[in-house]
Amino acid sequence: MSLRHALLGFLTTEPTSGYRLAQEFSESAGWFWYASHSQIHPELRRLEEAGLVTSEVGAGDARGTRTYRITDAGRAELDRWLKDGATEYPPVRDVERIRLLFLDQQPLEVIRKHFEAHIDHHRRLLQIYSDQLDANQRGVFPRLVKRLAVAAPGTEDIVQGLKEIALKGQVMRAETEITWAENALRWLAGHDAAGRVQS
Amino acid sequence: MSLRHALLGFLTTEPTSGYRLAQEFSESAGWFWYASHSQIHPELRRLEEAGLVTSEVGAGDARGTRTYRITDAGRAELDRWLKDGATEYPPVRDVERIRLLFLDQQPLEVIRKHFEAHIDHHRRLLQIYSDQLDANQRGVFPRLVKRLAVAAPGTEDIVQGLKEIALKGQVMRAETEITWAENALRWLAGHDAAGRVQS
DNA sequence: GAACCCATGTAAGTTGTTACATGATTGA
DNA sequence: TCAATCATGTAACAACTTACATGGGTTC
Numbered sequence: 001m002s003l004r005h006a007l008l009g010f011l012t013t014e015p016t017s018g019y020r021l022a023q024e025f026s027e028s029a030g031w032f033w034y035a036s037h038s039q040i041h042p043e044l045r046r047l048e049e050a051g052l053v054t055s056e057v058g059a060g061d062a063r064g065t066r067t068y069r070i071t072d073a074g075r076a077e078l079d080r081w082l083k084d085g086a087t088e089y090p091p092v093r094d095v096e097r098i099r100l101l102f103l104d105q106q107p108l109e110v111i112r113k114h115f116e117a118h119i120d121h122h123r124r125l126l127q128i129y130s131d132q133l134d135a136n137q138r139g140v141f142p143r144l145v146k147r148l149a150v151a152a153p154g155t156e157d158i159v160q161g162l163k164e165i166a167l168k169g170q171v172m173r174a175e176t177e178i179t180w181a182e183n184a185l186r187w188l189a190g191h192d193a194a195g196r197v198q199s
Numbered sequence: 200m201s202l203r204h205a206l207l208g209f210l211t212t213e214p215t216s217g218y219r220l221a222q223e224f225s226e227s228a229g230w231f232w233y234a235s236h237s238q239i240h241p242e243l244r245r246l247e248e249a250g251l252v253t254s255e256v257g258a259g260d261a262r263g264t265r266t267y268r269i270t271d272a273g274r275a276e277l278d279r280w281l282k283d284g285a286t287e288y289p290p291v292r293d294v295e296r297i298r299l300l301f302l303d304q305q306p307l308e309v310i311r312k313h314f315e316a317h318i319d320h321h322r323r324l325l326q327i328y329s330d331q332l333d334a335n336q337r338g339v340f341p342r343l344v345k346r347l348a349v350a351a352p353g354t355e356d357i358v359q360g361l362k363e364i365a366l367k368g369q370v371m372r373a374e375t376e377i378t379w380a381e382n383a384l385r386w387l388a389g390h391d392a393a394g395r396v397q398s
Numbered sequence: 399g400a401a402c403c404c405a406t407g408t409a410a411g412t413t414g415t416t417a418c419a420t421g422a423t424t425g426a
Numbered sequence: 427t428c429a430a431t432c433a434t435g436t437a438a439c440a441a442c443t444t445a446c447a448t449g450g451g452t453t454c
Binding site for chain 2: 002005006009012031032033034078079081082083086087088089090091092093094095096097098099100101102103104105106108110111114117118121147151152155157158159161162163165166168169170172173176177179180183184187191
Binding site for chain 2: 412413414415416417421422423
């Protein structure tokens with residue numbers, strides 16, 4: 001149940017609404033966790049039932065925006081999750097790779113398009129994460145600013161450092177995928193040429 | 200519905216049983232797709248209902264091993280999937296990363312363990328994929344041998360090349376993760392030392 | 399007043415996990 | 427004969443997706 005803990009984690013930065021959380025969890029390539037509002041709202045209510053968060057609707061709020069706030073029990077649960085549990089790496093389920101394996105009986109053109117689409121996809125991600133990394137390093141990344149404001153004294157450089165490391169990881173991943181696919185395209189081009197020469 | 204197409208794809212290499220498929224989908228770090236037998240057996244029956252595969256139990260087979268074979272309709276469906284559909288990249292859901300973000304209020308020791316576990320995990324994967332890559336290059340990788348046997352004439356080097364590229368991708372990913380976490384550990388060690396000097 | 403954003407919700411369906419259940423064969 | 431492996435299956439549950447639904451606020 002990672003959504004639960006992702007929500008608790010975000011709520012340690014500031015109390016906010018399900019709508020805002022849904023925005024955070026949708027934007028920027030899903031940040032590190034994607035979830036839809038139809039999953040977030042019920043989960044927040046379950047968290048409230050469990051006493052891990054509280055919620056209230058502002059007195060004069062006609063829209064009915066419900067603001068969620070993490071409780072001490074919620075912080076304890078998050079702390080327990082962070083301390084006790086090792087990261088559970090999910091099983092590999094890579095559509096791109098299984099497609100690639102079975103593309104071996106398709107025309108070269110189809111294979112080429114596959115790698116090009118892969119590069120496009122990861123270039124988009126690279127752009128997003130590079131921008132965020134840049135904003136983080138300049139200290140203007142909104143989420144960083146908010147988190148620095150609530151960070152325990154003396155932990156500021158850890159907060160910023162870990163965000164930078166996390167973003168650097170995304171950048172490295174995207175770069176790796178692009179390099180890989182570019183190499184593949186080169187191989188494919190060489191193979192194509194070789195095939196023509198021999199025929 | 201990728202499991203469907205992953206199963207169809209594997210069945211183009213050779214007719215086999217749900218049990219064997221479940222083994223393939225479990226071993227070797229899940230290869231590129233993990234699925235449990237309790238998901239595979241029902242899916243195979245659904246594929247049979249849809250006319251995409253046929254199945255039969257060998258005459259003298261007391262164990263009741265049911266061998267599935269892809270039909271022309273199944274091949275057509277796989278072909279359609281490979282040709283028409285672009286790869287659908289799933290939304291980002293990265294437990295490791297969200298854990299890392301919220302570790303910023305934990306002791307340095309806990310953070311260090313996180314990166315060490317990350318390195319361990321990816322070293323294991325690296326070993327598996329390196330071995331497979333090696334076996335593939337030497338032409339002794341069982342799945343490669345089988346697939347080469349059914350490959351259309353003239354496509355052998357594409358078959359082997361794409362498998363190599365796919366495995367190379369897994370190796371690169373694992374290496375990237377290890378490099379990333381090693382850098383993070385170095386940063387953490389430097390930070391720890393700096394902290395002690397200042398205090 | 400139309401279009402768009404803010405804000406929450408439900409319901410149906412799919413996918414995937416975990417646990418339970420059964421029975422045959424093989425090898426120590 | 428006991429344990430491991432072969433082989434398939436079901437049932438309950440959890441996670442996630444997609445679509446539908448509602449209503450207030452803002453802006454042109």
